[in-house]
Amino acid sequence: MQPAEKKQTALDSLKNAILTLDLAPGSDLDEAGLCAQYDLSRTPMREVLRQLAGEGYVTLRQNRGAQVSEMSHRSLRAFFIAAPMIYGAILQLAATHRTEPQIADLRTAQEAFRAALTSGTTAARALANNRFHEITGEMADNPFLAPSFNRLLLDHARISMTFYDPRDSAEQRNVDLACRQHDQIIAAITARDTTKAVLLADAHWRLSRDRISQFVMPGGLDLPLGTPPQEARA
Amino acid sequence: MQPAEKKQTALDSLKNAILTLDLAPGSDLDEAGLCAQYDLSRTPMREVLRQLAGEGYVTLRQNRGAQVSEMSHRSLRAFFIAAPMIYGAILQLAATHRTEPQIADLRTAQEAFRAALTSGTTAARALANNRFHEITGEMADNPFLAPSFNRLLLDHARISMTFYDPRDSAEQRNVDLACRQHDQIIAAITARDTTKAVLLADAHWRLSRDRISQFVMPGGLDLPLGTPPQEARA
DNA sequence: TGTATACGAAGTGTATACAATGTGAATGCA
DNA sequence: TGCATTCACATTGTATACACTTCGTATACA
Secondary structure: OOHHHHHHHHHHHHHHHHHOOOOOOOOEEOHHHHHHHHOOOHHHHHHHHHHHHHOOOEEEOOOOOEEEOOOOHHHHHHHHHHHHHHHHHHHHHHHHHOOHHHHHHHHHHHHHHHHHHHHOOHHHHHHHHHHHHHHHHHHHOOOOOHHHHHHHHHHHHHHHHHHOOOOOHHHHHHHHHHHHHHHHHHHHHHOOOHHHHHHHHHHHHHHHHHHHHHHHOOOOOOOOOOOOOHHHOO | OOHHHHHHHHHHHHHHHHHOOOOOOOOEEOHHHHHHHHOOOHHHHHHHHHHHHHOOOEEEOOOOOEEEOOOOHHHHHHHHHHHHHHHHHHHHHHHHHOOHHHHHHHHHHHHHHHHHHHHOOHHHHHHHHHHHHHHHHHHHOOOOOHHHHHHHHHHHHHHHHHHOOOOOHHHHHHHHHHHHHHHHHHHHHHOOOHHHHHHHHHHHHHHHHHHHHHHHOOOOOOOOOOOOOHHHOO
């Protein structure tokens, strides 16, 4: 395997590991360990880490190594604010600028997503879903919106991984609905129907948002309130 | 000077040179030359270039060195589509999340901008204006919108540098108006007036957009049409 | 016993030598 | 003369040795 390929492999592999929470937010990355794992020397591995930093996957600290970028309460709030606007813009532009080969790519990604729904792991689903939306970003073909869109996709995948519970049957229905929305999105984009694309972006976002909200603010358990521990009182 | 400082110097210097068109879009960067210029060896200089690539200043091509990112007709169109939306969102969030020290920074940046208007070069104006808007981006405090916003600011500065004509007195009036709008933006942000912030973002954007449009589509010269050269005919 | 300082190990940043790739000019052949 | 091939040079990519910073620990002192 060529060195350049090994670099690409390391990049893709690390991205996937971060997207699927295989590498936890905030966890430290051992430079030497990664070098051994991907059979690269430190120089190219450090370049990979710089690239990941540029795309928001990791943060680099002076003299203190790389760590997987955090997902905090604050960033979740920022995510909720930014996502609906950017998602709407991307799908609208995708419907305008999509090319035929891109539509083929999108259909392929959707088939992979549907396959992952029935037989894949939670991580495989998240990656397939992420790939679907990445392609819509490529279709939009706007270098000024792309960086924020991709940053949103990263944390969207991670948030979904955090909250997804395969035992919940309501979850199963939601995922099936999301899959059908993907089909509708493909149809709208193919037809260059920008109005419909924006509406679908909104519906798809709300579905995802509500799923997340339910886990952040679950239904009450109807139990008596506890009392705060001594130290926490005023 | 410490190596880390030299890296920062190189990064800042290259950013400024690209923003002010001192380094022309599409021009090749000579790795060895930059190493000599900033007294760095190739390893840290390559990391600087990777960082610049991550922020959209340059593009890296396999085995073919770095080149300053292009500004094409197509990217101008994408810019016009993305800018008003992102700028509005950023100023709205800035009005919500700004802190007192950030307001002080913004006032300082505005003073520098005003000073550059009277005594500075065109490049100094562009950099001061860029800094002002960068601070509004910091105030907005949204890691999902920041990358696109900063990408927009980069090309906004470069487009302004392209089209600015200091001999045009209408330009002078426009710039003075832009400066007054900055004062109003500071006031709205300080007062946490999100509604006004959004309106000002729109007004500020339209002023800039119209300036650019006038240079892209100048008033006709009322002369007869030429004929295409032989080679160009069907 | 608590704190401060010094030492050492681990890990990060940089310099440089070497390998691989791309480019362009020169040469040979049609 | 035109085109293809080859070789040399320039430039980029990688490996590795070395320097520096950080952090943990041990020891000395209060």
